[in-house]
Amino acid sequence: MSSQDEKHAKDAVTRALKHSGLSRRDFLKLSSGGALLAGAAAGTGGMLYPAAARAVPTNARIVIVGAGAAGLSCATRLARELDGADITLIDRRQDHYYQPGLTLVGTGVWQTEKLLDRNRRYVPSNVNWIHDMVAEYDPDNNRVVTETGRAVDYDFLMVATGLQVNYTAIDGMSENLIGHRGVGCVYDKPELAERTWQLIDQFVNEGGVGLFTRPRGDMKCAGAPLKVTMLVESRMKERGTRDRAEMHYLPPGTGLFSQPHTDDFLRKNFPERSIHIHWDHPLKAIDPERKTATFATPLGDETLDYDFIHVVPPMSAPDSLRNSELAAREIPFTGWLEVDRFTLQHKRYPNVFGAGDINGVPIGKTAASVKAQVPVAVENMIRTIQGNQLNPGYDGYTSCPLITELGQAILVEFDYDLKMKPSFPFISPYQEHWVPWVMKDRLLLAAYRAMLRGRI
Amino acid sequence: MAFSILGLLAVVLEFFRGWLWFIGLFLLLDFALTFYFLKRSAGCKTCWVLPAYVTVGFGVFIFVLAMITLPTITKSSWAALSGIDYLALIGASIGFGTLFAILAFPFMLNLLGIRSRPRPTSQATRTETPPQPQTSPQPQPAMAEKIAD
């Protein structure tokens, strides 16, 4: 700025001040106050987005498949941590719902509205969102093809499709049955969890025979079938109707929970509450007309009558991924995304990464795992872009606030070695407490949303 | 899983997101009340002790109320509490008590913080000055010019 320009500017400011009736001194005071406020605001923003200042410049084309917990969290992080990248998110679903709350809706603790959200609120403005589903993966040509036939090329791919619930794997079972003829299931949409609550409410009042199942194989939140069972029992005690019901828990194998201490706790706790455990009872078929369920036991099929049954169908990777080159071909992760368990990079396609339920890793599929996986998957994708060495940072962290009664829970957190990893060492992972219940009921939804925004 | 301070802040922000407008409004009201008090109290005899006592009393009341009701509000019961839960309950109740006390202080200041009003000096001057005898008004310059016209 020349001295002439400076003089013009000063004159203009003085004229404007005169016009508005402010003295130069007042103006300086006001502007320094404003600067302080703006500085504070920018400072706070900077604190919450520390990585933005370190954004890595790149023109890489990145495709994220799936806008669930993991996909959105990856999108917000990548959008912030990369500068100039061309990021595309693919998912047809516009509604977002908080799945860990389904158990609470299904047992009448929460109203359905509390779960509902919109993906739009979380998708960053610099991310292209294609409202479609990926039908085909072509990793040899770095391309995915959507159901409407659109081919999308990428340099780097993040797979975050979650999993699919296979109702048809149980003879006679379908999604339409949920909420009718005593059949409940909290593993799908919020409206189905709500219908499940209507049945449970009736069962809690009237009693009868209650069957609580769990499928074979990998599933999301293996704690949820246990929580539903214990919450139903707790509701009956609350209403004084416990003696009207016979309760049976039917796991497919000889364990209740993968973490040994928690498993021990449950093995003692269920019999104390007169919840009968039937080992090796995977659900095979259901006859809603006769209200019977058939289990494939090692001794042959066994059919039981029920008044209420909580069906948890087997789960798998979505068909489009299961049938693709990206799927693992060997046991125990056949069909799931074949990633290295520590770096979350694909074992055969180094430009492909995975986050969330889709990953073929030996640990529970939970939103808590998503929280721990996403930063590692994102960091390793960025390191690959930069040509740096990967960080084997994912230790298998997962967590389950195991609700044992209305108002009580155990905060179970562990890793690949099944060792307890408490986030808050003062909360015992071996005992029932009120604090983890409050966390589950009041705080974890906020933590989930902060995760979707890439802040935790 | 370690939570950083910023991570916890982000969670707190999400927790209050739906209420931020209300909290903002309340804080603004508090600031306005504080400034109003400072303006009103210029030249007055003020008392900070009484509002402070009443505010602390109010905070203690909220603390006790929280202690009693928090388990039920969270769909639990006193019977479900053990060990660390009591500490958490006390901590949370202290937090609520402190928060409500801070929010209530400006109200208390305005209600109880001003002891005496300043003597309105302009009025005093008027009453002390003896009334001037009525004389015929002198024409103002503009008026004079008008008459001259």
Ligand SMILES: Cc1cc2nc3c(=O)[nH]c(=O)nc-3n(C[C@H](O)[C@H](O)[C@H](O)COP(=O)(O)OP(=O)(O)OC[C@H]3O[C@@H](n4cnc5c(N)ncnc54)[C@H](O)[C@@H]3O)c2cc1C
């Ligand atoms: C009843 C229940 C209780 C639970 N309780 C807990 C709990 O207490 N604690 C906990 O931590 N976790 C819990 N979870 C698990 C947690 O919700 C999931 O682990 C988490 O949501 C997984 O996130 P994700 O992104 O991998 O999958 P999702 O959140 O399921 O998202 C997957 C997304 O991918 C999209 N998609 C799928 N296929 C395609 C395709 N071909 N193309 C494009 N998009 C596609 C889907 O539309 C979806 O939007 C629970 C889950 C359930 C069902």
